Amino acid sequence: MKIFVCVKHVPDTAANVKIVDGNSFDDSVKFVVNPYDEYAIEEAIQIKEDTGGEVIVVTLGIPQATASIRLALAMGADRGIHIKTDELIVDTMTTVAALKKAIEQDGGADLILTGKQSVDCESMQTHYYLAQALGLPIATDVVDLVIEKDQAIVQSDLGNSEVAIMELDLPCVIAATKGLNEPRLPKLPNIMKAKKKPIKEIILEELIQEKPVHRTSVVSLEAAPEKGQAILFEGSAVDVVEKLVEVFKEKAFI
Numbered sequence: 501m502k503i504f505v506c507v508k509h510v511p512d513t514a515a516n517v518k519i520v521d522g523n524s525f526d527d528s529v530k531f532v533v534n535p536y537d538e539y540a541i542e543e544a545i546q547i548k549e550d551t552g553g554e555v556i557v558v559t560l561g562i563p564q565a566t567a568s569i570r571l572a573l574a575m576g577a578d579r580g581i582h583i584k585t586d587e588l589i590v591d592t593m594t595t596v597a598a599l600k601k602a603i604e605q606d607g608g609a610d611l612i613l614t615g616k617q618s619v620d621c622e623s624m625q626t627h628y629y630l631a632q633a634l635g636l637p638i639a640t641d642v643v644d645l646v647i648e649k650d651q652a653i654v655q656s657d658l659g660n661s662e663v664a665i666m667e668l669d670l671p672c673v674i675a676a677t678k679g680l681n682e683p684r685l686p687k688l689p690n691i692m693k694a695k696k697k698p699i700k701e702i703i704l705e706e707l708i709q710e711k712p713v714h715r716t717s718v719v720s721l722e723a724a725p726e727k728g729q730a731i732l733f734e735g736s737a738v739d740v741v742e743k744l745v746e747v748f749k750e751k752a753f754i
Contacts, residue, residue, distance in 0.1 A: 501553035501647070503544045504609040506599055506630070507537040507572060509565035510620040519721045525588070533568040536615025538683040539676035544613050545576035546681065547647055554578050556606065560590060560598050566699060573694035574686035580699040581606065583707060589621065590704075593712035596629040601707050603634070609671055611652065616640050616675040631673040639666055640675035 511517050512530040519525060533541075544555045557572040558581040559565050569580035583598045590598075603609055612634075617624040631638035643663065644655035650670050655663045657677060668674075686694070731747065733740040 501547065501551055501610045502607070503547060503553060503555045503611045503613065504603055504606075505537070505540050505544045505555060505557050505572065505577065506612065506614040506626070507541065507557055507559045507568055508534040508615075508618045508620075509559060509561040509568040510534045510618055513619050525721075531564060531567070533571050534615050534618045534620075536617055536619070536677060538615075539678065539680045540613035540615050540674075541572045541575055541577065542681045542683040543645060543674075543676055544611075545684075547611070547645075548576070548578075551647065553610070556581060558599060558602055559583065560585065560595050560704065562586060562588060569699055570694050571686065573697045573699075574691045575684055576690070577697075579697055581702065582699055583702050583704050585704040587704075589718045591712075591716040592623055592625045592629060594704075594708065595626055596633055597708050597712055598704055599626075599630055600633045602702060611647070611671055612636070612673045614673065614675050616642075616677045627673055627675040634671075634673070636672050637668045638673040638675070639668055641677045642674050643677060643679040645674060645676075645680065 509531050510533075511525060512532045515530050517525065517529055541555075541557065547553070548555050555577040556579055557569050557577045559569055560583040561568070563584060563586075565584075566582055569582055573580060581602050583602055603612070612630070614627045614630070616627070618626075627638060627640060639652070639654045639656050641657040642654045643657045646653045647670075652668045652670060652672055652674060654666050654668065654674065656666065657679065658664055733743050735743075
């Protein structure tokens with residue numbers, strides 16, 4: 501089975517994010533593999549270990565995104581494809597067109613895995629558009645996946661402790677979420693082996709001469725505002741209400 505995993509190189513949301521000139525990140529900002537994509541990588545490797553085959557990791561990103569591919573290779577993927585661009589954020593339709601072309605040029609896929617969303621833009625669009633572009637069925641928010649012959653049997657998290665059980669013909673697109681598995685931590689020998697695994701580099705502009713017309717662009721980047729502090733009122737119910745009314749007046753809520 502030939503399995504493609506689409507991953508994204510994203511800022512580490514657990515660290516402080518510094519923005520320069522409203523359009524780029526400071527050099528001190530740490531980038532990591534998109535956390536949801538780690539579930540996709542782990543699932544692909546487990547399928548390969550159970551049934552055999554090949555796991556190819558593909559990403560569209562800045563030159564430093566090679567680090568995310570190397571991590572996937574250290575986890576157990578076989579090779580990588582890096583679609584290189586200097587653009588920090590690429591719109592969804594261009595991303596989809598690039599991923600589609602790269603997968604097709606490599607001979608196509610029996611299964612495509614992604615994370616259900618990226619933690620930077622959180623648009624949750626790429627996997628849907630990729631499935632549409634390739635004419636493949638898709639399941640998202642997947643918390644259980646079983647491959648049986650020419651089908652993928654999945655459980656998708658619907659929230660409120662409810663799941664949808666679906667059967668999809670292969671090839672298909674699966675968008676992973678937390679609960680599908682527990683991503684492994686690469687061991688040192690595998691990290692060393694990953695340095696010798698092949699990564700094919702493709703320039704975005706050479707892969708796609710004409711970018712899709714329905715494009716979005718980033719106007720500016722801003723750090724998320726700090727959360728406000730809670731105010732604790734003490735006293736009787738009447739006192740608390742009076743204090744609350746005063747705060748509302750100060751904030752121009754009333």
